[in-house]
Amino acid sequence: MNSFVTDLKATWNKPNSGLARLIIINVIAFVVMSLISLVCRFTGFEGFFNEYIFRNIALPPDISDFIVRPWTLITYFFSHSLQEFFHILFNMLMLYWFGVIFMEFLGSRKLVVLYILGGLVGGLLYLTMYNLVPYFISRQPVGMIGASACAYAIVVGAATLSPDYRMNLLFFGPVKIKYIAAVTIFISLIGTSGANAGGNLAHLGGALIGFVYIKALKAGTDLGKPVSAVLDFFSNIGKPSSSLKVTYRKNSGSKKGKGAKDGEPDQEIVDAILDKISEKGYENLTQEEKQILFKASQKKG
Structure with a gap:
């Protein structure tokens, strides 16, 4: 037990x-x-x-x-x-x-x-x-x-x-x-x-x-x-409040693919994922790749 x-x-x-x-x-x-x-x-x-x-x-x-x-x-x-x-x-x-x-x-x-x-x-x-x-x-x-x-x-x-x-x-x-x-x-x-x-x-x-x-x-x-x-x-009931503040830095634009914006998936990465689907099928994508596709569809939809 x-x-x-x-x-x-x-x-x-x-x-x-x-x-x-x-x-x-x-x-x-x-x-x-x-x-x-x-x-x-x-x-x-x-x-x-x-x-x-x-x-x-x-x-x-x-x-x-x-x-x-x-x-x-x-x-x-x-x-x-x-x-x-x-x-x-x-x-x-x-x-x-x-x-x-x-x-x-x-x-x-x-x-x-x-x-x-x-x-x-x-x-x-x-x-x-x-x-x-x-x-x-x-x-x-x-x-x-x-x-x-x-x-x-x-x-x-x-x-x-x-x-x-x-x-x-x-x-x-x-x-x-x-x-x-x-x-x-x-x-x-x-x-x-x-x-x-x-x-x-x-x-x-x-x-x-x-x-x-x-x-x-x-x-x-x-x-x-x-x-x-x-x-x-x-x-959050019963959890001690934290005074720690977390900040995030945006990625530098020089590392982005053509046409990418802050917070948006890199188009070159999206294209590479689509190519992978064509070659190996959707089921072989990683969870991260699937989430990138979904975020891309949000920006277009």
């Missing part, structure tokens, strides 16, 4: 461990909720679990219920039901597969930011539809939990960043992730009339913010700044 805890701490404390931390939080929350649910069920307190635990974690469809439990807009996307093991399994696999691709371009922090944005926008779309559209008002569920909206935000975000990146799928072989994203969105769209209509609405909300977030980022606008500021606030 001590070895397991030690390994868990080591994984948590690694640099750029945002993806691992999100998965760890989801898995721990699932295990804890499952154990509590089992204990309540076996001891005859299942009603207590539904009324006082699930009700305070799941996002309610009725706006009047949400107003008195606003924290559920966050708690719902870190929780999964005991009866739906494959729900958390599929969500975590999607998050991992596409999260690794996403981090190659934008790193750990922006992955966490988009995860949270996906959950927030997915939940807000769910609330909007169930309080304004008659079709959904008459079919209100008990509540919604699950990280699917967050996972869809990462899937579409990765596909927007690098639409031609290929993943090897069983029975299909290499498939461009833009097609995988398109299929998942279509399945969620037709699912909005099914039994899990609320969940599929959240999927679409997450997918939408994944696309908008990356497009805005390429245009020079970071929609995740408020979320990032909140994360910084909580991460």
Whole structure:
């Protein structure tokens, strides 16, 4: 047990461990909720679990219920039901597969930011539809939990960043992730009339913010700044303030390629990276080379 805890701490404390931390939080929350649910069920307190635990974690469809439990807009996307093991399994696999691709371009922090944005926008779309559209008002569920909206935000975000990146799928072989994203969105769209209509609405909300977030980022606008500021606030609680001021020197213009400006990728370097893609394929680029390409696309986009 001590070895397991030690390994868990080591994984948590690694640099750029945002993806691992999100998965760890989801898995721990699932295990804890499952154990509590089992204990309540076996001891005859299942009603207590539904009324006082699930009700305070799941996002309610009725706006009047949400107003008195606003924290559920966050708690719902870190929780999964005991009866739906494959729900958390599929969500975590999607998050991992596409999260690794996403981090190659934008790193750990922006992955966490988009995860949270996906959950927030997915939940807000769910609330909007169930309080304004008659079709959904008459079919209100008990509540919604699950990280699917967050996972869809990462899937579409990765596909927007690098639409031609290929993943090897069983029975299909290499498939461009833009097609995988398109299929998942279509399945969620037709699912909005099914039994899990609320969940599929959240999927679409997450997918939408994944696309908008990356497009805005390429245009020079970071929609995740408020979320990032909140994360910084909580991460700095308890940390001693430092009076050390770090300054950076700009590179000398004599070392830049033709047409380069301060803060912009050197065009000669970008051309060399593009040549490397032509010769060896995108998958053989280093993380640094991929980030240079992304920065170049921001300046042009």
